[in-house]
Amino acid sequence: MSTTVTVTGMTCGCCTNKVRDKVGALPGVTGVEVDLAAGSVTIEGAAPDRTALADAVTAAGFQLAD
Numbered sequence: 001m002s003t004t005v006t007v008t009g010m011t012c013g014c015c016t017n018k019v020r021d022k023v024g025a026l027p028g029v030t031g032v033e034v035d036l037a038a039g040s041v042t043i044e045g046a047a048p049d050r051t052a053l054a055d056a057v058t059a060a061g062f063q064l065a066d
């Protein structure tokens with residue numbers, strides 16, 4: 001299954017790489033797709049804990065929206 005969330009503050013490919021690394025390191029996550037233009041992050045695998053996900057996004061330097 002997959003979960004899509006909105007992340008604000010990403011401006012370029014290095015931003016998407018940071019988000020991909022941090023979110024991809026969460027337990028149960030098997031893949032991460034980042035759409036820079038849309039600001040959407042699609043997470044494959046087990047739906048991550050919301051708090052852990054928000055922390056991972058913050059650690060990457062961005063904000064979890066919605």
Ligand SMILES: [Cu+2]
Pocket residue numbers: 010011012013014015016
């Ligand atoms: Cu960047």
